[in-house]
Amino acid sequence: MTHINVLDPGASPLDYYGFELRRHREAAGLTQRQLGDIVNYTGSLVGQIETARKLPTQEFSERVDAALGTGGLLSRLVGLVMRSQLPAWFQQVAELESRAIEICTFQTHMVHGLLQTQAYARAVLGALDDTDLDDRTAVRLARQRIFDKGQPPVLWMVVSEAALRQEVGGAETMREQLVRLLSFEGNRWINVQVLPFxxxxxxGLQGSFNLYRFDRDPSIVYTEGYGSGHPTANPDTVKDCSLRYDHLQAAALSLRESAGLIRRVMEERYGQQPDSGGDPVA
Structure with missing residues (x-):
């Protein structure tokens, strides 16, 4: 267990976050318990984050920034902390996502991580390994903060109908995920097209792939295997995958037709659930 007195702020972004949290808390003359009371968390959790044994959340960071008057320091650091917790082979992809002005993704069997709900992401990540599942899920969802930027990337997702019908995490999880996809109707930044059976x-029969386009840098194609990722800026590969993506978009349903198919799958395969007012969820 890391001892607070020997925490090295240069060891990792998580250690640096904990070091800064402790430094600002002590400067304010507060104990861990007192700070926890102010921000509505336990003093134990504050201590665990200070000693790099627990990941901070965005909400925790924002509350502590407000309580300690740190000018948003911890809120800015939390994104770096989350990215550092991704598998080493995937960290470059998260960097690409954060810099891209356009992301085009074709998904054969599941919803892309940037559009996953918490329950769906948790089910995917826990398929074979449920260790540290809360933290791993939080790390994945933190990538979605790229859409909170003043100028977010444009995302196009062409997703196979198979991904809509593959039950991940149970019917309720799938309903929630499909409702999430429908929530992007009319969103000019996030576009979902379904490639029907x-x-x-x-x-796209060779598999899923992503295209990242940048303001000044060359475009990059990313494909993924089990426990490994393969980004490339090879012009021939980029040209080939760009052409493939154009054909996939042309073959896919329109945005409106895609929303219609998502609704039908939700109704036929996963059923409708009434909300608190008795109306069906659409």
């Missing part, structure tokens, strides 16, 4: 042979 009826299209037959298509340009």
């Amino acid at each position: 009826s299209v037959g042979v298509h340009a």
Whole structure:
């Protein structure tokens, strides 16, 4: 267990966060318990974060920034902390996501991580390993903060109909996930198109891939295997995948038709759940 007196702020972003949290708390003359009372968390949790044994959340960071008057320091650091907790082979991808002005993704069997709900992400991440599942889920969802930027990237997701029908985490989790996809109707930054079964042979049969486009840098294609990622800026690969993506978008349903299919799958496969007022969730 890390001892607070020997915490090295240069060891990792998580250690640096804990060091700064402790430094500002002590400067304010507060104990861990007192700070916890102010921000509505336990003093034990404050201590665990200070000693790099627990990941901070965005909400925790914002509350502590307000309580200690740190000018948003911890809120700015938490994104770096979360990114550092991603698997080493995936950290470069998170960096690409944060810098891209446009992200085009084709998904064959599941919703892309940038659009996953908490329950869906948790089910995916826990398929074979449920250790530290809360923290791993929080780390994945933290990537979605790129859409909170003043100028977020444009995201296009072409997703196979198979991903809508593959039950991940149970019917309730799938309903929630499909409702999430429908929530982007009319959103000019996030666009969801469904590639229906009826299209037959298509340009994406070799598997899922992402295209990242930047303001000044060359575009990058990213593909993924089990426990490994493969980004490349090779012009021939980028040209080939860009052409494939154009064909996939042309073969996919329109944004409106895609929303209609998502609704039908939600109703037919996962059922409708009434909300508190008795109306069905759409």
